[in-house]
Amino acid sequence: MIGKEYYAVVAGMGIVTYIPRLVPVYFMSGKKLPGWFIEWLDLIPAAVLSALLLPELFTTGVPRIFTLFSPETIAAVPTFLVAVKTKSLGVTVITGMGIYWFLDIIVK
Amino acid sequence: MINRIERGGAIAEGLAASGPVCLGYIPIGIAFGVLAQKAGFTPLETGIMSLLVFAGSSQFIAVSMFSAGAGAVSIIVTAFVVNLRHLLMSSSLSLFLGRAERKKLFAFAYGITDESFAVNISKFKNEGWDIDRALAVNFSSNIAWIISTVAGGYFGQFIKPHSFGIDYALPAMFICLLVYQLKGRIYVFTALFAGAFAVLLSLVLPGNSYVIIASAVAAAAGVVVKKRAREGL
Numbered sequence: 001m002i003g004k005e006y007y008a009v010v011a012g013m014g015i016v017t018y019i020p021r022l023v024p025v026y027f028m029s030g031k032k033l034p035g036w037f038i039e040w041l042d043l044i045p046a047a048v049l050s051a052l053l054l055p056e057l058f059t060t061g062v063p064r065i066f067t068l069f070s071p072e073t074i075a076a077v078p079t080f081l082v083a084v085k086t087k088s089l090g091v092t093v094i095t096g097m098g099i100y101w102f103l104d105i106i107v108k
Numbered sequence: 109m110i111n112r113i114e115r116g117g118a119i120a121e122g123l124a125a126s127g128p129v130c131l132g133y134i135p136i137g138i139a140f141g142v143l144a145q146k147a148g149f150t151p152l153e154t155g156i157m158s159l160l161v162f163a164g165s166s167q168f169i170a171v172s173m174f175s176a177g178a179g180a181v182s183i184i185v186t187a188f189v190v191n192l193r194h195l196l197m198s199s200s201l202s203l204f205l206g207r208a209e210r211k212k213l214f215a216f217a218y219g220i221t222d223e224s225f226a227v228n229i230s231k232f233k234n235e236g237w238d239i240d241r242a243l244a245v246n247f248s249s250n251i252a253w254i255i256s257t258v259a260g261g262y263f264g265q266f267i268k269p270h271s272f273g274i275d276y277a278l279p280a281m282f283i284c285l286l287v288y289q290l291k292g293r294i295y296v297f298t299a300l301f302a303g304a305f306a307v308l309l310s311l312v313l314p315g316n317s318y319v320i321i322a323s324a325v326a327a328a329a330g331v332v333v334k335k336r337a338r339e340g341l
Binding site: 005006007008009010011012013014016017018019020021022023024025026028029030031036038039040041042043044045046047048049050051052053054055056057058059063064065066072075076079080083084087088089090092093095096097098099100101102104 | 166174196197207216230272274275284287288290295310322
């Protein structure tokens with residue numbers, strides 16, 4: 001890396017990353033928004049969490065390929081059931097890790 | 109006095125809520141630190157990037173672009189595109205921050221990541237959550253990220269990866285936080301639509317633009333379905 005230039009590029013990355021984080025929360029908080037838009041925003045968390053999670057579970061490699069059965073997807077089933085049953089984040093995370101660890105050992 | 113106690117309680121609650129995020133950041137942060145170290149970054153350079161950018165996937169991409177000798181502009185533009193998805197998360201958090209002090213929003217925005225968003229949005233929906241608690245989640249996640257990435261740069265080679273299933277901490281956390289969101293048929297529909305669409309898009313589009321496209325389209329579809337149902341069609 002070349003000293004100052006590196007830090008300038010990283011600062012640039014920081015600024016362009018910060019803007020989309022700041023602008024909506026700063027300008028929309030406390031504002032009166034149209035009803036359809038609030039309904040849309042209300043559905044965003046479920047949509048985003050699922051859109052982050054499912055490709056993580058069901059695809060692998062670069063470029064990505066679809067995988068139906070992998071330690072990730074198999075562990076997801078009991079982890080999901082524990083989450084539904086207990087509604088506890090801590091219990092779910094520990095159970096998920098344990099099952100995944102176990103599956104990972106078996107597969108290897 | 110009471111104010112200070114309340115504040116301390118808020119910070120403690122935020123720290124407790126950030127536990128799974130911090131746990132999940134450890135293996136990813138160490139992996140990032142190792143990668144950066146192998147690419148010739150010093151721990152200081154790694155730490156400064158974690159501090160200024162604080163967005164995992166874009167940092168991984170930046171390291172490989174730096175190693176490949178990419179230009180400054182293309183590295184910065186790539187970071188912008190990869191991190192644009194936070195726009196949706198920041199928008200959805202804004203619904204709950206109407207009463208927050210404006211100046212705290214500047215600090216809060218810095219700490220919005222996929223993971224801190226997932227925790228905070230679930231907490232906000234269940235009441236009893238505010239900007240101080242949310243800030244505590246963001247900052248402890250931030251500190252866990254910076255320390256893990258720097259530690260990876262120093263000691264990464266000596267740590268055995270994939271121990272204790274720790275790689276599954278974040279997927280398991282997302283599974284649970286997604287379950288929290290499924291409080292009615294419309295949420296289940298939206299989540300299934302977004303997830304399936306995201307998987308499909310991720311197979312054909314490079315990068316992570318599938319997150320923002322699939323989420324925005326699925327939520328729009330949800331709004332339409334809800335409207336149809338109301339109108340009895």
